[in-house]
Amino acid sequence: MKLVIFDIDGTLTKTNDVDTQCFVKAFALDGIKDINTNWASYGHTTDSGITLQIFQEFLGRVPKESELSRLQHRFVDLLQECYTADNTMFAEIPGASVMLRKLRSSEDWAIALGTGGWCASACMKLDSAGLDVGQLPTAYADDGISREDIVKTAISRAKALYGQSDFEKIVCIGDAIWDVLTSVQLQLNFVGVASGEQKIILQDAGVEQIIEDFVNFDNFVEALNTASIPKAEKLLEIEKRSLPPSYFEALYGTNPDPWKFETSEYEAKKYTATIAALPKRYKSAFEIGGSIGVLTEKLASKCDSLLSIEVSKLAQEKAIKRCQHLKQVRFQIMRLPEQYPEEMFDLVLVSEVGYYWCWEDLQKAKQCILEHLEPGGHLLLVHWTEYARDYPLNGDQVHDSFMELTPTKLRHLKGQREEQYRLDLFERV
Numbered sequence: 001m002k003l004v005i006f007d008i009d010g011t012l013t014k015t016n017d018v019d020t021q022c023f024v025k026a027f028a029l030d031g032i033k034d035i036n037t038n039w040a041s042y043g044h045t046t047d048s049g050i051t052l053q054i055f056q057e058f059l060g061r062v063p064k065e066s067e068l069s070r071l072q073h074r075f076v077d078l079l080q081e082c083y084t085a086d087n088t089m090f091a092e093i094p095g096a097s098v099m100l101r102k103l104r105s106s107e108d109w110a111i112a113l114g115t116g117g118w119c120a121s122a123c124m125k126l127d128s129a130g131l132d133v134g135q136l137p138t139a140y141a142d143d144g145i146s147r148e149d150i151v152k153t154a155i156s157r158a159k160a161l162y163g164q165s166d167f168e169k170i171v172c173i174g175d176a177i178w179d180v181l182t183s184v185q186l187q188l189n190f191v192g193v194a195s196g197e198q199k200i201i202l203q204d205a206g207v208e209q210i211i212e213d214f215v216n217f218d219n220f221v222e223a224l225n226t227a228s229i230p231k232a233e234k235l236l237e238i239e240k241r242s243l244p245p246s247y248f249e250a251l252y253g254t255n256p257d258p259w260k261f262e263t264s265e266y267e268a269k270k271y272t273a274t275i276a277a278l279p280k281r282y283k284s285a286f287e288i289g290g291s292i293g294v295l296t297e298k299l300a301s302k303c304d305s306l307l308s309i310e311v312s313k314l315a316q317e318k319a320i321k322r323c324q325h326l327k328q329v330r331f332q333i334m335r336l337p338e339q340y341p342e343e344m345f346d347l348v349l350v351s352e353v354g355y356y357w358c359w360e361d362l363q364k365a366k367q368c369i370l371e372h373l374e375p376g377g378h379l380l381l382v383h384w385t386e387y388a389r390d391y392p393l394n395g396d397q398v399h400d401s402f403m404e405l406t407p408t409k410l411r412h413l414k415g416q417r418e419e420q421y422r423l424d425l426f427e428r429v
Helices: 016-028 047-059 065-085 096-104 119-128 147-162 177-186 196-204 217-226 232-236 245-254 265-276 294-302 313-322 359-371 395-403
Strands: 002-006 109-114 170-174 189-193 285-288 306-310 329-333 345-351 373-384 410-417 421-428
Touching: 002 147, 016 065, 047 065, 047 245, 065 119, 096 109, 096 217, 109 147, 147 177, 170 177, 177 189, 177 196, 189 217, 245 313, 265 294, 265 373, 265 421, 285 294, 294 306, 294 313, 294 345, 306 313, 313 329, 359 373, 359 395, 373 395, 395 421
Parallel strands: 002 109, 002 170, 170 189, 285 306, 285 345, 306 329, 345 373
Antiparallel strands: 373 421, 410 421
């Protein structure tokens, strides 16, 4: 048996516009106005992820349960008001209802729904569009802040409902770039539902199978059978902005150690390799992106003085507590490349942070690093090299960019590539 997973807004229902309108208004009624509606610029393009980031940007904290509940109820009420005023704003994508009915009668395909919307609003939109999804396994933004987690939950629920240990093939159906990114991250096949400019965006992202609607059921089934995984290389060419501080505050606000720096065997081995790569003791070191201070504490043993910066106050509070016994360590909240310390260093460490910059900011950061790195000083880069949907760059792009500075400005002293990360040590010429 094969599985097809549908997004809802823009994929099964024509509700993208009304969704944005009511979502913004729900925040405005709570005193939060002029929010950024370029949803692709958020770390996680889900109602839960966007809400966390908005609260961090405007209020500097995560929402309380009561605030979240009030926002969700207000959002649904606003959607209902719009439906009463003009129900055409909740129309199905042409052919969607018939397609779902035919697909449910198929012996080859199982169906699940995985949406970035909250359960209450998603169900309201499906009902308003006249789409009968019955007892189909569904995952919502209530189940996680990332689309990856939501889709994985939908798959898990589908396995349970259909009695499958695994599916022969899984195809995601979506209309936006974040749907493509999720498919690539999870290595799932993808079919786009789009026309006009949106179709061009999906094509540029490497999507090979795109339909405009579901009117021709046979064409849709053919698209399912021939669907493939979009190429990550295409997505890396898509311009993204640097991730803002609110992205990280939202992560640390919901999980004090989101990357498991304290407990991961992978991180422990990488930290050991990082410290081992440093050939001497340093007078003045600079750590860019210290997070909760696990690596900071280890790095301090190699330094007479260490400045560790971070964009997340929540993360740095933990780092300060962890390293309070290390008098040579200083901490500062700072966002590069907009800000940079007015001092010189003989070591700069950029570990698991370079891919959070967009290409333009990476170039600016490189210049700042060079200008403040003493002749003979060392630059150590350590980055995960796999694809991540919400990162503007990947680890190889960051390292290759610094390699371009050799041999005139930097001398390459050491290169090490492991299965999931890359390490490069440079010396300032």
